[in-house]
Each structure stands twice: as C-alpha cells, then as structure tokens.
Amino acid sequence: xxxxxxxxxxxxxxxxxxxxxxxxxxxxxxxxxxxxxxxxxxxxxxxxxxxxxxxxxxxxxxxxxxxxxxxxxxxxxxxxxxxxxxxxxxxxxxxxxxxxxxxxxxxxxxxxxxxxxxxxxxxxxxxxxxxxxxxxxxxxxxxxxxxxxxxxxxxxxxxxxxxxxxxxxxxxxxxxxxxxxxxxxxxxxxxxxxxxxxxxxxxxxxxxxxxxxxxxxxxxxxxxxxxxxxxxxxxxxxxxxxxxxxxxxxxxxxxxxxxxxxxxxxxxxxxxxxxxxxxxxxxxxxxxxxxxxxxxxxxxxxxxxxxxxxxxxxxxxxxxxxxxxxxxxxxxxxxxxxxxxxxxxxxxxxxxxxxxxxxxxxxxxxxxxxxxxxxxxxxxxxxxxxxxxxxxx
Numbered sequence: 080x081x082x083x084x085x086x087x088x089x090x091x092x093x094x095x096x097x098x099x100x101x102x103x104x105x106x107x108x109x110x111x112x113x114x115x116x117x118x119x120x121x122x123x124x125x126x127x128x129x130x131x132x133x134x135x136x137x138x139x140x141x142x143x144x145x146x147x148x149x150x151x152x153x154x155x156x157x158x159x160x161x162x163x164x165x166x167x168x169x170x171x172x173x174x175x176x177x178x179x180x181x182x183x184x185x186x187x188x189x190x191x192x193x194x195x196x197x198x199x200x201x202x203x204x205x206x207x208x209x210x211x212x213x214x215x216x217x218x219x220x221x222x223x224x225x226x227x228x229x230x231x232x233x234x235x236x237x238x239x240x241x242x243x244x245x246x247x248x249x250x251x252x253x254x255x256x257x258x259x260x261x262x263x264x265x266x267x268x269x270x271x272x273x274x275x276x277x278x279x280x281x282x283x284x285x286x287x288x289x290x291x292x293x294x295x296x297x298x299x300x301x302x303x304x305x306x307x308x309x310x311x312x313x314x315x316x317x318x319x320x321x322x323x324x325x326x327x328x329x330x331x332x333x334x335x336x337x338x339x340x341x342x343x344x345x346x347x348x349x350x351x352x353x354x355x356x357x358x359x360x361x362x363x364x365x366x367x368x369x370x371x372x373x374x375x376x377x378x379x380x381x382x383x384x385x386x387x388x389x390x391x392x393x394x395x396x397x398x399x400x401x402x403x404x405x406x407x408x409x410x411x412x413x414x415x416x417x418x419x420x421x422x423x424x425x426x427x428x429x430x431x432x433x434x435x436x437x438x439x440x441x442x443x444x445x446x447x448x449x450x451x452x453x454x455x456x457x458x459x460x461x462x463x464x465x466x467x468x469x470x471x472x
Contacts (some may be wrong), residue, residue, distance in 0.1 A: 089175060090118030098133065101182075109133065118175040124173035134430035135180030139172055141212070145200045147219030151236035154243060164219075167199075221245070 083094045096113035103109045111133035119125055126143055130136035148164050200218035205226075207213060213226025234248045278288035305311040315422045339417075 085120065087118050087120050089122060089173065092117035092175070093119055094120065107132070111135075112179075112181040112183065114177075114179040116177060119173055119178070122173045127452070133182070135182075136172075138180075141206075142202055142204050144168055145202060146216045146223050146235075147200065147217035147221070150219055150221075151238075152219065153237065154239060155237040155245070192314065225393075 081094075081096050081098070083096075085092055085094065093116045094113060096111070098111045098113075099109040100112060101108065124130040124134060124136050126140045127136050127248040128140045130140075145164075145168055148168050149161055152158060168364040197217075200216075202216045202218065204212060205214045211226075215222060217223075223233055224237065225233075233250070236246055236248065238244065238246045246401075277291065279286060282288045304314070316387040
C-alpha cells in the first residue's frame with residue numbers, strides 16, 4: 080500500500096494505491112485498486128485503450144462522449160452550441176477531480192439516506208460480464224437508455240413545430256410482450272400521422288404473419304368516426320380474404336345511412352344466397368331512380384311477410400338465372416315507371432296471398448296478339464326501350 084503526493088503537468092494530486100493486492104506472480108493476473116484526488120497523474124494514458132490494465136484507463140476509454148454532445152436543441156431554453164458541448168466533453172478524463180479504480184468488486188452500503196447532486200452530465204455503462212454495452216445516459220436534462228431490452232434507436236430533439244417543444248423519436252425492437260391492465264385506461268393521440276402495420280405482404284422466416292384474435296366483453300360499446308362539425312374527408316376500407324364469416328345476434332338492430340351524394344355498390348360472385356327469416360320485413364326506399372344490376376345466379380328466400388314500397392323509378396336488370404321463393408304475404412307497390420328486364424329463365428313461386436296494385440292500366444301481350452299486330456308492337460317496344468334507356472342511364 081502506498082500513499083503519495085505529487086505534481087503533474089496539470090497540477091497537484093494525492094494518490095492512495097494498493098497495487099497487486101492479489102499477490103499474483105503473473106502481471107496479467109495482478110489486481111490493483113487506487114484512489115486519486117486532484118490532478119491527473121499521467122494525462123498521456125487517460126482513457127487510452129492501450130493503457131496498463133492496473134490503471135483502469137482501458138475501461139474508461141469506453142465512455143468518452145454524451146448523447147447531448149450533438150443533440151438538436153437549437154432555439155431551446157438555455158441553449159448551448161454544439162462546439163461548446165463537445166469542448167467540455169473532450170476534457171472528461173483529463174480535467175481531474177476524483178478518480179478511483181478497482182480490479183475487484185466495489186460494494187457500497189448506506190443505512191441512511193444518500194444524495195448525489197451532479198451539475199454536469201452522467202453516464203452509466205454496464206458490460207454485464209460480456210462485450211455488450213448497456214446502460215443509460217443523463218445529459219442535457221434528458222434520460223436515454225440502451226441495451227438488449229431496448230434494441231433500436233431513441234432520439235430526443237428540440238423542434239420548432241408545436242410552438243417549440245422537446246420531441247422523443249423512438250424505434251424499438253422487442254420480443255414477447257404480455258400486458259395486463261386492471262383499471263381505467265385512456266389513449267389520446269395528436270399529430271400528423273398514426274399508422275399501424277401488422278404482418279407483411281412478403282413475410283420472411285423470422286418475421287412471419289401472425290394469427291389475430293380479438294375478443295371483447297363490455298357493458299357498452301360506442302364507436303365514433305368524425306362528427307357533423309368535423310367529418311372525415313375520406314375513408315377507405317379494403318379487405319382481401321379467402322373466406323369471410325360474419326355473424327350478428329341481437330335483440331334489435333337499427334342501421335341508418337345518410338348520403339348527400341351517390342351510393343354505388345358492386346358485388347361480383349359466382350353464387351349469392353341471401354336468406355332472411357323474420358315475422359315481418361319492411362323495406363322502404365325513397366329515391367328518384369334505383370338501378371339494380373345483378374350478373375350471376377341469385378337465390379332469394381323470404382320466410383315471413385315482405386312489404387316493399389318504392390316511390391320513384393326502378394330499373395332491375397338480371398342476366399342469369401333468378402329464383403325467388405316467397406312463403407307468406409307479398410305486397411309490392413310501385414308508384415312510378417318500373418322496368419324489369421330478364422334475359423334468361425325466370426322461376427317465381429309464391430305460396431300464399433299475393434297483392435299487386437297498378438296505378439295505371441296493365442297490358443298483357445300474348446303470342447296470339449303479337450301475330451295480329453307485329454309491326455305496331457315492335458314500334459311500341461322499341462320506343463319504350465329507348466325511352467327507358469335514356470331515363471336510367
């Protein structure tokens with residue numbers, strides 16, 4: 080054990096040292112512990128990776144900067160230029176003050192309180208008995224961390240948007256995350272972008288697409304998108320799937336759609352089966368023109384009463400087979416011009432009463448009548464088809 084006072088190029092120092100306290104014959108195995116107060120004894124080896132092992136300067140060489148040295152903070156309160164921050168950090172290991180090193184363990188116990196006040200920056204580096212850096216950096220008034228548990232990048236910068244504020248930009252890669260909340264939660268987002276991506280269109284071996292399960296039990300569920308005072312300018316919803324199954328069970332249902340412009344709905348399928356079971360079904364459509372075009376086979380089965388009231392013009396074009404089976408009462412009232420064109424076979428079976436009301440005269444043209452007035456009927460049909468085409472299209 081030795082105690083020495085000395086002077087170096089940078090000033091005076093006091094050194095308390097216990098060299099080779101392990102009594103090892105091999106220099107590479109010798110362990111040293113020292114405490115130096117005051118000036119740096121040998122600035123030439125300060126924070127040098129090639130310094131002697133007993134000096135501990137090879138470990139000190141792992142920390143020579145702070146994150147705040149180059150942090151974007153132009154215009155922030157108490158602004159310090161980058162050059163001044165780097166100049167102060169450059170003196171980190173040569174400025175002197177308190178320097179201690181131990182090749183063994185360092186254990187500190189405090190039965191009472193402990194207070195540390197640091198005017199400058201603080202950085203902790205933990206190697207974890209391996210060559211992997213982890214720890215945290217407290218510099219410039221902000222705390223940043225790095226390590227295996229935080230794989231990615233994190234940045235804190237001052238931005239002039241939002242009338243000037245500190246912003247945290249974080250990109251992290253984490254493993255399995257299991258989160259349980261027992262209590263109230265509230266999420267609020269503001270900003271120019273909120274983007275969520277799950278899976279990939281081209282999944283890789285280590286980035287496979289997941290199975291997504293979503294279960295919800297609640298006393299009440301309310302969902303609002305936009306409002307009358309602030310409607311969303313545009314909403315797009317696109318779904319691609321090999322199979323879609325949807326099931327809804329409720330005591331009552333109410334569905335209201337209000338559109339000031341046009342509504343366009345297009346369905347392309349090999350076969351469409353629509354089954355409705357109800358004691359009574361009422362469908363009311365108020366529209367000047369309704370054009371319903373179906374390409375493919377359509378099967379419509381209704382068990383119960385159906386009332387359909389159309390005020391306006393209705394055009395229905397079916398190309399393909401159409402089967403309509405109604406068991407119950409059918410009331411079909413049309414107060415306008417109705418064009419029903421079927422280019423194929425049509426099978427209509429009704430088991431029950433049927434009520435049909437025409438506000439105008441009804442004409443039934445048979446093959447016998449056609450033979451008697453072929454030219455007149457052809458003219459009427461042609462003119463009617465042209466007029467209907469201009470009306471609907």
